[in-house]
Amino acid sequence: MAISRLTRLVTQSKNISRYEQIIVQKRTATTTPSGAILPEPEKTPFGLLGVVCAVVPGLLIGAAISKNIANFLEENELFVPSDDDDDDD
16 A cells, blocks of 8 residues: 555656656746846835834734723623732732
8 A cells, every 4th residue: 555655656756847847937036038137126124113103003903902802701791800800909
């Protein structure tokens, strides 16, 4: 049984290699048609402002969703915090 699987895998790998030999794909994203290497693309720095603009809305949206879900659970009495949990004295 293991031998039949092995022969099947070898046959499949031979078929794949033949297929790859027939269709040759060339990636031209980094080179010109003549083969020259393209210059490095420009980088746009986001800096601290970009990080703040990405993180703050995510935190606010996450907090709002969490608050709504907690209210839903409490209204439907699926989760009701006990008074013993609030003992910080």
